[in-house]
Amino acid sequence: MENNVLEKEAKIMQNFTFTIRDAKTGKKKRVYKYHNLVVTVGRAIIAQRLAADNSNSLNLDFGELGTGATAPANGDTTLETPTFRKATASATSSTNQAFISYFFTAAEVSGTFLEFGTFIDGTVTIGTGILFSRVAINIIKTLSETLTIDVTYTVT
Template identity: 35%
Template sequence: MIAVPESIAIRGDWLFTYEDGMVIEAKNLITQAGLNLLASLLINEQSNSLPFHLAMGIGTTAAAAGDTKLQTETFRKIVSAKSRQANMARIRTFLLSGEANGNFNEFGIFVAGTDAKDSGTLLNRLVTPISKTAQTVLTVECRLTFTAG
């Protein structure tokens, strides 16, 4: 019998959907801390009912595997919905007209944190410019797709 190496890959995609239908898509980096967290969830070292928060900031430093927080976090909100479609986890947050208005450059999903800045484990980080005004409702969705190869 010949052993065939297997691997699991995780791809992170973000979708920023404005109420007028405009969608901005971007790919993110899964951090080492995020990979460690996913492994701990698999063997029940962590509860599967941990809170997830969307964090946004103004930092511009490129995402790196060793990141544990955003460079300059300025906004945080507990995610609105978590769901799964086959091998894809979807994490969505709805930003209403009166919240998170301004220009942002960095985004992350924090697990097991609180409403306090930089709390929890940074699952992933995205650096891309996104703007939001007070007249806008914005849906922010992070999709994590697991594939084997």
């Protein structure tokens, strides 16, 4: 008897949208779109959860901006140079997609940012939790601008 199994590689695709707005008017000033990787430790948490290992939640509860210029790599466990962390503003899902958002007010942070990462089970302390994904960016934010980061994870 022949076993006809359809084989398809499972993937997690990520789309990052960074939107800079004027803090007073709310008008969009710049929009940046990036794609990058779920790092090995992030994928390991998914495998653990599938095997009923609930020692980590898999909740992406913090996003972190940084200034490190090294390209993201599968082996990353932190940002290279983290500078500011923010709790997740919203998280929803639909079918095979998760939508995670982070919002940075005008007064909270400014600067040139070259990396962003999402973290599982972190706290307000920079570098805590488990890095799930990391992306190289080039974003300039001033104290007169807000920043919204929308991340879409699609599992195929």
